[in-house]
Amino acid sequence: MGAEIEISNLSVYYGAVRALTDVSLNIPEHGITAFIGPSGCGKSTLLKTINRMNDLVEGFRAEGGVTVGGRDVYGGIDVTQLRKRVGMVFQKPNPFPMSIFDNVAYGPRTHGVRARAKLEAAVEKSLRDAAIWDEVKDRLRRSALSLSGGQQQRLCIARALAVGPQALLLDEPTSALDPISTSKIEDLVTQLKAEYTIVIVTHNMQQAARISDRTAFFLLGELIEHGATEELFSMPSQKKTEDYITGRFG
């Protein structure tokens, strides 16, 4: 099964407030798609609509279609299975208050893996894939909260990888990190795109330009423009996009 994400004519409401208006967007497999736009433009809302994290918000309602790998996200799909296939990393690193090992093993355990050897293998592979294995391999039993912010965020990426997703949603994953940690995460994400469909929400336009293959620009709940990152940044077709990326507002 593929992992391309298709969004068609999607509108999202929180109670009476409309957060997204008629968004249609195709996110191809194996690549990095960046969502950019000023605060409150709906980019995080769209991200959280893809794995149904918005279900937790009271008054949330979605109209239109979202499919992942051809399957309708809002039509009878099991949320647990959906979130297993579409992992998420949040703005602030949020490791659980438990050991590094238990953090990464949490996902597999949630999905029924009990055998020690299997868990150990999954934890090691995920930590290696998230480029943090060498830093933590000698202290897997230590609390995850003893790690630095950047390490915590890579641990969260490892934790998301451990359930074997096909797509990863990153919600401003570096906004709480220093430049060095940020560049480590960017390198990591660039490596991961060979295997995963990656969607990253970012406030940082340089970041979008550096790492993404495609970029979508949002404003006031509408998708203004999307396309190959290079094109969008060099020759935006919309005036609003140009104003935003040249820093005239935002």
Add this chain to the structure above:
Amino acid sequence: MKARSAALRAAVYAAAAITALTIVFLVGYIVVKGAPHLEPELFAPKYTTDNLSMLPAIINTALMTVSALLISGPVGVFAAVYLVEYASRSSRLARGVRLAAETLSGIPSVVYGLFGRLLFVAMWGLSLISGAFTLAIMTLPLIMRTAQEALLSVPDTYREGSFGLGAGKLRTVFAITLPAAAPGILAGFILSVGRIVGETAALIYTAGTVAEMPKNAFSSVRTLSVHMYVLSNEALYVNQSYATALVLMVLVIFINAGSNAIAKKLTIHSL
């Protein structure tokens, strides 16, 4: 200006000194009055009117505490889980539960005693189980509200992280939220232990004053506080009641210190 600030300063120091001195005086008084009368026969395995042993009362206190908490602990914690994790903000049931807890926590313990007498004692007689249920109802709001506070203080990012990995509500509550809230929940249990150990009025009504170890849950028992009350009431045994007060005080201090240590350990473990 200078005189006023000096006066204020003096008042503040005086208030602090009065508080400290009250405690020192109280503790000192009980130690002085009680310690000389701490005779080995007060800890004889069996109570008689000659030895006035408090050992059965100490064991009864432990039994009463454990039984009451076995009832109010799970109910209080799960009610808090319902309020924090499941109920929507506008839920009528949730509002009802909150109102009930607030009202319950303001009722004097003697009223709980009377209630327990009319309900539990009518069914089971003056007994360990009647006392335990009465004290369970009495401590329920305390446990529920501290657990609620503890759960509310668990950051939502933990819940998001768990849901984002495909975990359901139940797993999130048991694997993430409750463990993270454990130190705060334990604090509620500690406060409850203090209230149970110190309770007399409610227990005189419901558990009776038999100074023996219970044969079963339906035997009447006398806890240490009730024991002290009974001794001092009989006028002949003032010395023994001071000795009992001393033991009671030391017991409470130990419980507090012990549970603080546990809470600290739990917190460090979770950090």
